[in-house]
Amino acid sequence: MSTLEVSPVEPSSGPTGPSLVNDFSLQVATVNGSGSQTANSVLMRAILQMGIPVSGKNMFPSNIAGLPTWFTIRASRHGYIGRRKEIDFLVAMNPETAQEDVRKLEAGAGVVYDEPLKLSQIRSDLHFYPVPFDKLVGPVCSEPKLRKLVRNMIYDGVVANLLSIEMEEVRQALVKQFGPKKAKAADLNWRAAQTGFDYAAKTFTKTDACRVERSNQTAGKIIIDGNAACALGAMFAGVSFVAWYPITPSSSLVETLIGYMRRFRTDPETGKASYAIVQAEDELASIGMCLGAGWAGARAMTATAGPGVSLMSEFVGLGYYAETPAVIINVERVGPSTGLPTRTQQADILTTATLSHGDTKHPMIFPASPEECFRYTIDAFDLAARFQTPVFVMSDLDLGMNNWMADAFPYPSKPIDRGKVLTAEDLERAGGFARYADVDGDGVGWRTLPGTNHPQAAYFTRGSGHNEKAQYTEREDDYIRNMDRLAHKFDVMRGHVPQPVVEAAEGAEVGLIAFGTSDYAVRESRDQLLAEYGIAASYFRLRAYPFSSDLAEFIARHQRVYVVEQNRDGQMLGLMRLELAADLIAKLRSVRYYGGLPLDARTVTDDVVAQEGKK
Amino acid sequence: MSTTVTPPPKKTNRLGLEVLSYKGSKTTLCAGCGHNAISERIVECFYEVGVNPWNVAKFSGIGCSSKSPAYFLGLSHGFNAVHGRMPAIATGALMANRNLVGLGVSGDGDTASIGLGQFMHMLRRNVRLIYLIENNGVYGLTKGQFSATADLGSTLKTGIPNELPPFDCCALALHWGATFVARSFSGDKKQLQAILKAAISHRGLSVIDVISPCVTFNDHEGSTKSYSYMKDHEEPLHQLDYVPFQDDIAIELPEGETTEVELHDGSRLRIRKLGRDFDPTDRIAALAALDQAEAAGEVLTGVLYVNTSKPTFDDMLQLDDTPLALLPDAKLRPSPAVLEQAMEELR
Numbered sequence: 001m002s003t004l005e006v007s008p009v010e011p012s013s014g015p016t017g018p019s020l021v022n023d024f025s026l027q028v029a030t031v032n033g034s035g036s037q038t039a040n041s042v043l044m045r046a047i048l049q050m051g052i053p054v055s056g057k058n059m060f061p062s063n064i065a066g067l068p069t070w071f072t073i074r075a076s077r078h079g080y081i082g083r084r085k086e087i088d089f090l091v092a093m094n095p096e097t098a099q100e101d102v103r104k105l106e107a108g109a110g111v112v113y114d115e116p117l118k119l120s121q122i123r124s125d126l127h128f129y130p131v132p133f134d135k136l137v138g139p140v141c142s143e144p145k146l147r148k149l150v151r152n153m154i155y156d157g158v159v160a161n162l163l164s165i166e167m168e169e170v171r172q173a174l175v176k177q178f179g180p181k182k183a184k185a186a187d188l189n190w191r192a193a194q195t196g197f198d199y200a201a202k203t204f205t206k207t208d209a210c211r212v213e214r215s216n217q218t219a220g221k222i223i224i225d226g227n228a229a230c231a232l233g234a235m236f237a238g239v240s241f242v243a244w245y246p247i248t249p250s251s252s253l254v255e256t257l258i259g260y261m262r263r264f265r266t267d268p269e270t271g272k273a274s275y276a277i278v279q280a281e282d283e284l285a286s287i288g289m290c291l292g293a294g295w296a297g298a299r300a301m302t303a304t305a306g307p308g309v310s311l312m313s314e315f316v317g318l319g320y321y322a323e324t325p326a327v328i329i330n331v332e333r334v335g336p337s338t339g340l341p342t343r344t345q346q347a348d349i350l351t352t353a354t355l356s357h358g359d360t361k362h363p364m365i366f367p368a369s370p371e372e373c374f375r376y377t378i379d380a381f382d383l384a385a386r387f388q389t390p391v392f393v394m395s396d397l398d399l400g401m402n403n404w405m406a407d408a409f410p411y412p413s414k415p416i417d418r419g420k421v422l423t424a425e426d427l428e429r430a431g432g433f434a435r436y437a438d439v440d441g442d443g444v445g446w447r448t449l450p451g452t453n454h455p456q457a458a459y460f461t462r463g464s465g466h467n468e469k470a471q472y473t474e475r476e477d478d479y480i481r482n483m484d485r486l487a488h489k490f491d492v493m494r495g496h497v498p499q500p501v502v503e504a505a506e507g508a509e510v511g512l513i514a515f516g517t518s519d520y521a522v523r524e525s526r527d528q529l530l531a532e533y534g535i536a537a538s539y540f541r542l543r544a545y546p547f548s549s550d551l552a553e554f555i556a557r558h559q560r561v562y563v564v565e566q567n568r569d570g571q572m573l574g575l576m577r578l579e580l581a582a583d584l585i586a587k588l589r590s591v592r593y594y595g596g597l598p599l600d601a602r603t604v605t606d607d608v609v610a611q612e613g614k615k
Numbered sequence: 616m617s618t619t620v621t622p623p624p625k626k627t628n629r630l631g632l633e634v635l636s637y638k639g640s641k642t643t644l645c646a647g648c649g650h651n652a653i654s655e656r657i658v659e660c661f662y663e664v665g666v667n668p669w670n671v672a673k674f675s676g677i678g679c680s681s682k683s684p685a686y687f688l689g690l691s692h693g694f695n696a697v698h699g700r701m702p703a704i705a706t707g708a709l710m711a712n713r714n715l716v717g718l719g720v721s722g723d724g725d726t727a728s729i730g731l732g733q734f735m736h737m738l739r740r741n742v743r744l745i746y747l748i749e750n751n752g753v754y755g756l757t758k759g760q761f762s763a764t765a766d767l768g769s770t771l772k773t774g775i776p777n778e779l780p781p782f783d784c785c786a787l788a789l790h791w792g793a794t795f796v797a798r799s800f801s802g803d804k805k806q807l808q809a810i811l812k813a814a815i816s817h818r819g820l821s822v823i824d825v826i827s828p829c830v831t832f833n834d835h836e837g838s839t840k841s842y843s844y845m846k847d848h849e850e851p852l853h854q855l856d857y858v859p860f861q862d863d864i865a866i867e868l869p870e871g872e873t874t875e876v877e878l879h880d881g882s883r884l885r886i887r888k889l890g891r892d893f894d895p896t897d898r899i900a901a902l903a904a905l906d907q908a909e910a911a912g913e914v915l916t917g918v919l920y921v922n923t924s925k926p927t928f929d930d931m932l933q934l935d936d937t938p939l940a941l942l943p944d945a946k947l948r949p950s951p952a953v954l955e956q957a958m959e960e961l962r
Contacts, residue, residue, distance in 0.1 A: 222961035232957060238947030240939040241711055243703075262959070264949045271936045274712040274946045280703070281736040288696065288733075295694060295704070296672070297940025298711035299947070314697050322694075408958040411951045416944045449940055450672040450692035451712050455636070457669055460685060462695035472685065492924025 001515075004608050020209040022052045022077035024088040026163075028155070029101045032092050033065025035149035038070040038177060038189070039156050041403065045173035045223060046156075046165050047075050048405055051215035055081035062248065062341040068097045077215065078527075081405060082520025083398075083598035089163070089210045091155050092119060102126070110208030112158050127208035129200070131158055136199055140192045145598050153189040157196025160206065163212050167197055205528055222370075222406050224514070226399035227253035227303075233377025234301055234411065235260050238416045239327075241293035241300040242277040242285040248341045249397040250303040250331040283308035287315040290326040291390075294319075295461060297421070297449040300383050301327035305349050306335045309355065315398040317356025318463040320486070323445070325419070326385035329377065329393040331400040334596045343596025344397035346516055347567035352392050353545060353575055359483060361490045364392045364545040365498055367399065368519040371405040372543075376498060378412050385419035387444055387493055396566070398517045398598040420446045424454040435459040435470040436482060443489030490546055497544030502554060505536040510612070511558035513551075515542040515572065515596060518564050524601035524609070532605070535613050537562075542572070547579060550551035555584045562608055564591040566599055629665035637662040649801030649827030650749045656804065657687045657718070657747075657821065660811040663802075664859065664882075672708055672715045676730060679756055680722030680749035690716070692816040699730025702737035706928070707745050711931045714939035716815070717744035723764035725917040727782040731763070734784075738791035738820065740928040744792075745814045745821045748784055749801075751829035752840035759832035771844065784824045785919055786905050789898055794819035794922040796901070798915060800845050801827040809855035809884070810918060816860075818879035819927050826914060847959050850908060852917030854887040876921050884918065892905050895921050915931035 025164055026043075030036035037058070043054040054077045061067035074084055081254075086106045092098040092113040099122060102111060107125045114319055120128040133151050141150045159171050170193055178186035230253050234242075244254045265274045276293075280286040286302040293300040304312070309330055319326055332342035332348050354360055365380055367373045377393055384391040420440075427448070433456070436445045448457040459470040467478045510529075514522040519541055529535040540554045555561050563573040570590040577585050591607045594598050609615045625633055642651050671691035675681035677698035682927050684693045696704040701719050702887045709717045714922045726734050737746070752765040761769075764784065765777040786797045795817045799807040814821035826845055828834050829957065839848075860881030868960065876884045876895065886895065894900060901919040908915040935942060 215688060220962070221956055224961050228961075232954075236948055236954065238944065240942060240947060241707060243707065264953050267932075267935070271933055273933050274935050274939065274942055276929075276934060276939060278706070278710070278932075278933045281732060283705040285706075285733055285736065288700045289707035289710070291696075292674075292694065292704035292707025292709075293711040293939075296708040296711035296715070297938075298707075300707065300711070314701065315703075318697055364780070408962075409954065411954050412948070416948060446884075447690075449712070450708065451670055451715050451938070451940075453669060455669060457691050458690050458692045460693040460695065462693075462698060464695065 009425065014615065020088055021211045021213050022075055022215060024075055024210040025084045025086060026073045026089040026091070026159070026210065027087045027101070028071045028091040029094045029097050030071070030152065032060055032063060032067050032069040034152060036069070036071065036093070039152035040073070042153075042170060042173040042177050043156050043159060043165070044073050044403060045176065046160070046169040047073065047212055048218050048221065048223060049169040049172060050166060050212055051078045052212060053081055053217050054405055057083055057398070058402055059597065060342050068094050072077055075212065078216065079217070080189070080520070080524045082524055082600070083600045085600045091159060092117060093152070093155065108209060110162065111202075112155060112162065112211055121575060129158065129162060129204050131155070131199065136195050137192065140195050141188060142498065143326075144190070149527060150188060153192035154196035156290050157193035157198070158200040160193070161197045161200035162206055163210055165212050166214070167194070187355055218405060220408055222408055223403050224406055225252070225401055225403050226367070226370050226373045226395050227331065227401060228242040228256045229373035229406070229409070230303070230377045230393065230395060230400070231257035231260055232477045235265060236412055237299065237378040237381035238379065239299050239301050239365055241290065241298040242275065242302065243280045243289035243300070244302050245280050245283045245286050245304065245308060247305045247308050249303050249333055249401045250329065253303040253329060253400065260432060264554055283311040284315060287312040287326065287328065291324045292317050294325040294384070295450070299385070300325070301329065301381070303329040304330065305331050305333045307338065309348055309352060313356045316362065317358060317360050319390040320356065320360045320362065321358070321463055322461050323388040324390070324461070325388050326390045326447060327377070327380045327384050327393065329395060332396040339598045341416045342397065344517070344598055345566050345596060346394070346396055346518070347571065347594065348394070349565075349571035350565065350574055352366050352394065352460045361487075361546070362390055362392055362546060363387070363497055364394050366394050366515040366543055368516050368541065370404050371409060373399065374409045379498060382414070382417035383496060383511060386417055386432045386496070387489060388447065394516060396517055402598075420444055420450050422446050422452070426456065427452070427454045427456050432456045434468045436466065436485070437468040438485050438488070442492045443485050458594045494548050497546065497548075499548055500543055500550055501541040502550060503539040504557075505538045508536040508538045509547070509559040510535055510537040510608070511540060511554060511561040512537050512564060512608075513540045513542060513554070513561060514564040518566060521599040521601045521604050522564055525604035528601055528605040529608060531607055535608070535612060535614070537608075545575065547576070551576070552584055555580070555587055560589055560612070561587050562589045562591045562611070564604055566593055568592060570595040621833065626881040628662050630667060632662070632668070634658065634662045636668055636690055639686040639689055640683070642686040644679055645831050647830040648679070649751065649825070649829070650680055651686070652801040652804070653747070653749055653807070653825055653827055654683050654687045654801050656807045656811055660808055660815060661688060664812050664815050666716055666815060670714065670716055672717055674701045674705040674708070674717065674719040674936050676721050676725035678722040678725050678754070680720055681725060683720055683749070699723070699725050699728070699729070700733055702733040702792070706737060706740065706742050709742055710929060710932070710934070711940045713743070713934055714938050717742070719746045720764070721746065721748050723748060723750045723752055724762040725761040727784055730781065733792055735777070735787065738788055738793050741792055741794055741820045741925055742845060742928045743819060745823065748822070748824045750784070750840070751833050752829050752838070753829050753833040755829050755832055766839040769839040772832060772835055774837070783905060783909070786821065786902060788822035789902050789905075789920055792820070793822040794925050795821035795918070796920040797821070797918045798824045798826070800849050800914070801825055802842060802845060803849065806851060806855055806916060809857045812857035813855075813878060813882070813884040813918065815896050816878035816880045817921070817923070819922070843952070845914065845917050848912060850913040851889055851890070852893050852915055852919070853889050855885070855918060856885040856953060858883040858885055863952040877923070879923060886918070892897055895919060898922070
């Protein structure tokens with residue numbers, strides 16, 4: 001192969017073709033367990049450091065080593081950081097999937113591939129860049145064990161060269177990734193990246209259209225996954241008790257939390273902890289411990305996923321009926337049963353809303369971003385304490401385990417809310433209390449904590465029928481009064497849960513309702529609908545259940561309202577049907593995606609357009 | 616001329632509280648139920664040891680046994696949880712407030728059937744809790760089915776024999792980490808009192824398995840958990856006396872006949888030999904004794920094991936001295952500088 005100079009590429013930014021400067025999706029296909037995560041994170045970070053909005057999606061198997069995995073980096077000068085189906089640039093490292101990966105590419109895409117894979121014959125409409133990775137890695141790394149890992153960093157250098165990513169940014173991203181304690185590893189990887197860069201510089205002529213150009217759209221931004229954001233939220237919420245059972249995709253949430261709590265919530269002098277974290281024997285025990293701790297006055301939480309929520313069912317009913325605070329973060333994955341543990345979905349909505357037997361209702365909060373993971377985890381603790389009930393934070397695998405570009409989190413502005421708790425002094429003044437009496441009209445009684453130094457502090461908590469004084473009862477009137485108060489309490493919560501974000505389009509007939517991570521696809525889809533089909537759509541981003549009254553108003557203002565969600569059965573729409581008037585229900589239509597990948601805009605746009613009869 | 620009648624001074628304990636402060640509401644269990652006797656012992660023991668009732672947290676699961684916390688310590692907070700899951704509730708509550716005196720009452724179905732998993736994991740953790748099993752070998756509230764502690768060959772009222780071997784909760788407790796293990800009989804007032812008081816003074820998990828006959832469903836001929844069976848087959852390991860830490864009276868102990876175990880609060884458990892040599896600090900010997908008793912058709916009662924040195928769960932977790940539930944905001948929410956540091960690390 002002759003040595004050619006890399007010539008700058010003019011972006012094809014004419015009216016017909018999209019410009020691929022700071023606007024492309026790059027996919028890396030590898031085998032899991034090969035250490036590609038580091039190389040991919042460095043690449044993503046380097047692009048962010050150059051000022052371009054970026055997102056990373058890891059599609060990985062429920063397996064430790066040897067199965068295919070794909071990492072997709074999307075750079076978008078428009079700020080779109082949801083998944084995009086179309087791939088513009090591929091790094092093909094996995095022999096097993098390479099052929100199919102290449103076939104799926106957009107015409108004109110660039111392909112960096114491991115030379116022995118001989119991919120260039122498959123298609124003639126792509127730009128191929130073969131790299132002899134095994135030959136290049138030899139001089140970089142003498143240790144055969146490390147070669148497999150370092151090999152991946154070579155493609156970082158190759159890609160940096162081909163996409164004009166500045167190598168100084170790659171170096172800084174590497175230093176950040178490895179930290180000061182692993183300087184030697186960072187150095188080894190840096191040499192690998194340089195090797196890749198040099199090889200590409202002297203070998204390839206750049207012919208594809210993807211390119212990075214320094215911009216200024218990411219100043220001050222952080223890169224964080226939603227699980228880490230929830231963990232930080234929990235720490236700043238003042239969590240003092242955590243019980244958990246490892247389950248994908250929530251495990252990293254608690255593991256990250258443990259790391260932060262050891263650093264920042266342990267007394268440096270005494271070594272004493274202002275928290276207890278217990279790895280329980282199962283999810284039944286996790287939620288049980290949380291309820292015990294919440295009852296005794298701790299700020300208690302657990303994190304889990306669908307199968308864990310199913311197991312927690314009975315205890316959550318107890319929490320609802322006995323009115324015990326707890327925060328449950330559900331990082332949703334694909335069900336039913338074991339389902340697809342490493343794929344994403346929003347399919348625990350209906351089960352969670354009425355989890356447990358009997359009449360129950362549970363508040364759910366739907367964060368859509370790391371900022372909201374942080375903020376709403378804090379809010380969930382306050383809400384649980386204020387309303388004395390289990391509160392669910394409904395994250396998902398896409399949000400929880402993928403890296404997101406986010407604004408730095410603001411320090412909480414409100415003090416910690418511990419809800420209605422009577423002290424010994426209060427009891428002395430009042431001369432006693434009735435645990436479940438609605439003295440304030442909000443359906444929430446006053447409680448005391450065990451250990452309160454007063455002879456009138458005690459009450460008996462039970463999951464069996466109880467009256468206002470927490471005494472056992474099977475009387476019809478006691479039971480109904482209590483259940484009605486609980487329903488009233490849930491109604492009052494409407495005004496205290498996170499409120500929706502409403503973006504009304506002038507004169508729009510069409511409305512879109514979405515929640516959680518569907519937000520990215522829906523925002524981009526709105527732009528597509530308007531630009532490509534002339535459909536102006538208003539947008540209601542739901543952030544909590546119980547619904548606020550704005551929901552009915554939004555639906556009333558539009559002719560057709562599409563509820564976009566990531567499950568098969570339209571669960572959120574189903575939940576709305578339980579509350580809304582018939583004329584409003586008649587306006588609802590359903591857009592559902594449930595394949596397990598993060599929702600993309602095109603899927604939403606195509607479905608809405610089809611239902612609108614425009615295609 | 617009138618005379619002033621001075622009422623006799625009311626009897627109080629070391630906190631100045633009367634026994635009334637330790638009572639609960641009226642029992643709704645059957646007359647003669649062993650559980651009622653146990654409730655009475657709890658009232659007496661907490662009163663006599665002088666435990667502050669509003670510092671006690673009562674826990675239970677589901678079943679006749681688990682209803683009983685309403686019938687004692689009415690001035691204590693109580694949490695009647697779900698079936699077989701009391702250990703989780705108790706563990707959470709006792710971590711949230713390490714100053715509480717935890718008292719859990721469970722049954723044989725609640726502990727050894729539906730709750731076996733939580734029971735076993737609680738044992739591993741050595742939570743500071745008195746876990747009392749009111750063991751009658753039968754489900755009472757559902758009208759007389761076998762539980763997992765029913766002995767092989769023991770019959771239901773209908774004459775149907777139990778064909779599966781029982782779990783011995785004391786053997787489980789000895790195996791997996793409880794630091795105070797005892798068996799008693801609801802009809803043995805003096806022994807149960809001594810055991811319960813010692814458990815109050817113990818720092819760690821106490822498992823007390825009390826054979827507590829069900830007069831309605833399991834007190835018939837052919838049952839191995841009946842009053843008459845227990846009267847014939849109970850085999851006390853030793854004679855027990857609880858010596859409160861306040862009674863610092865040195866007495867002459869007969870050589871070789873009596874030993875003492877000092878408990879966490881300075882109280883002592885005085886153990887008088889009854890025929891056999893038995894060392895309650897020897898876990899393996901205790902397991903062997905249970906095995907031999909089973910083979911001989913005896914029900915061994917007494918303190919099987921005491922270990923006063925094993926760290927408790929709250930110690931292992933290095934919890935703040937102040938209960939977690941009572942920590943001030945400043946200890947719970949790190950400063951803005953910490954958030955800024957965390958953000959900088961993510962940039």
